[in-house]
Amino acid sequence: MSATTTAETVLRARGIAHSYGRLEALAGLTLDVRPGECVALIGANGSGKSTAVRIIAGMLAPTSGTVEIAGADPHVEPDGEQARAALALVPDNPLLYDDLTIAEHLELVGLAHGVPDDELVxxxxxxxxxxxxxxxxxxxxxxxxxxxxxxxxLACALVRPAKLLVLDEPVVGLDPPSQQLLVELLQEAKEAGVAVLFTTHQLAFADGLADRAVVLQEGVVLDTGAWAKVRQRARERGWQ
Known part of the structure; x- marks a missing residue:
């Protein structure tokens, strides 16, 4: 990859796929996300969205294809450490320590990622x-x-520096005011130059937030492009 490509593309996924035996959960997803850009992965449960996120985050090895985050492969050490430092993940099922308070979680994450004490305060x-x-x-x-x-x-992801923010079904469990707050926080992250990727099955949540979208169905890319055009085609298919 050239230095120019690395600088302009925070997330670069090429043909990532994963199979569980004969079941192909994801069939070749290619995706770029640049600084200050937001891309939505749209699809119903079982469409392959979470599989894609787990591969991108380095939690699941792809059956085929490659991933680079800030020029580093999350599946190969020592690149993996660089990739993990650049990526902040909000999984669909929050992973929290049983014996740490909310404030202690933020302190731990901040310190682990080198945030100075005076900034954390x-x-x-x-x-x-x-x-x-x-x-x-x-x-x-x-x-x-x-x-x-x-x-x-979400607070743990935002308390630390990151070049790529990945959220898997972030709307689940949030009431409408909290959903609106989430939109505002993601807009602010975009304005700060952070690349944002999120998954959702709720098209309305991506309105006014996503710049581009990829629609997945049973692991296959059904549609992709600028959000407004993808949204229009979704309406034509009867999706709301």
Whole structure:
């Protein structure tokens, strides 16, 4: 890859696929996401969205194809460390430590990614307040609702520096005001030059947020292109 390509493309996936025995969960997804750009992976449950996210995040090895994040392969060491440092992931099922409070999660993530103490002292209260988590800052995960755990995972992703923000079904568990707040936070991330990739089966959530979209159906790319055009074609198919 040339230096120019690396600089202009944060996520570069080429023909990534994965099969579970004879079941092909994902059949050759090619995708670029650039700084300040938001791409939506659209599809119903079982369409291959989460498989794609797990491959991109380095959690699942592709059966075929390649992934590069900020020029590094998340599936090969020592590149994997560089790729993980560039990517912040919000999974569909928040992964939290049972014995850490919300505030302690943010402190741990921030310190692990080299955020200076003086920045964390400011950043953590800002995020807790913005996400409505401040009253529960000392709560453990088992004391939180599904939506609060989702917000905690989001705060962990935002408290640290990242070139690529990946969110798998981030709307699940969030009430409408929280969904609108999520849109605002992702818009701000885009404006700061972060590349954003999220999956959803709710087309309305991507309106005004996604620049481009890829529609998956049973692991196969059904449609791709600029969001407005993909959205129009979805309406023509009767999708809302």
């Amino acid at each position: 400011v950043r953590i209260p800002e995020l807790l307040d913005r996400l409505g988590l401040e009253p529960r800052r000392d709560f453990l995960p088992r004391e939180l609702s599904r939506g609060m755990r989702q917000k905690t995972a």
